[in-house]
Amino acid sequence: MAAEDPSVSGMSGRYATALFELARDEKSVDAVKADLDKFTAMLADSADLARLVRSPVFAAEVQGKALASVLEKAGITGITANFLRVLTANRRLFAVNDVIRGFRALVAKFKGEATADVTVAEPLSDKNLDALKTALKSVTGKDVALNVKVDPSIIGGLVVKLGSRMVDSSLRTKLNSIKHSMKEAG
Known part of the structure; x- marks a missing residue:
C-alpha cells in the first residue's frame, strides 16, 4: 500500500504504514487518528515539546520519560502511546510529523x-x-x-x-x- 502513495514513502512511510495496518487490524483507526491529532496540536502549542521531539541532543531515555509524562497528561494510551514509545526507542521521534502525515494519507485513502x-x-x-x-x-x-x-x-x-x-x-x-x-x- 505504501508504494502506491508517494506521500507515504521512506522511513516515515514505513512507520506510518505499520501504524495504520495495526490500527486497522485492531479496528481502532479513528481512535488512533484522534490521538495523533491531539499529539499534533500539543506539538504546535508547546515549543518545549517540539524541541524535545526534534532535537538529537536528548538521549532516548530522557525523551522516553518526558514523552511518557506528556502522553499520560494528554490521556493518549493504547496503540498510539505504544507507537510513539517505539519511535522514541528507535531514535525516530524527530520524524513524528512526517509519520503522522503519512498515517493521515493512508486513513484518507482507506476511507475514500x-x-x-x-x-x-x-x-x-x-x-x-x-x-x-x-x-x-x-x-x-x-x-x-x-x-x-x-x-x-x-x-x-x-x-x-x-x-x-x-x-x-x-x-x-x-x-x-x-x-x-x-x-x-x-
Missing part, C-alpha cells in the same frame, strides 16, 4: 477521502469550513478532510492545495501580480 491543505489569513468559521468542504466535495466527488493553516501574511482570500492541484486566491498573490504587470507596463 481526499485531503486538502488550506491556508487562510484568519481562522474560518464552522459555516465557512462546511461551505469549503462542500465545494471541494463537488469537485472531487469524495469527502474532503481539511488541514487548515492560518498565515496572516496572505492578507486575505485562501490557498487550497488538493493533490497536485493548487488554487491561490490570496490577496498577496493578486497584489504581487498587479505589481509585476505594472513593472512590465512602466
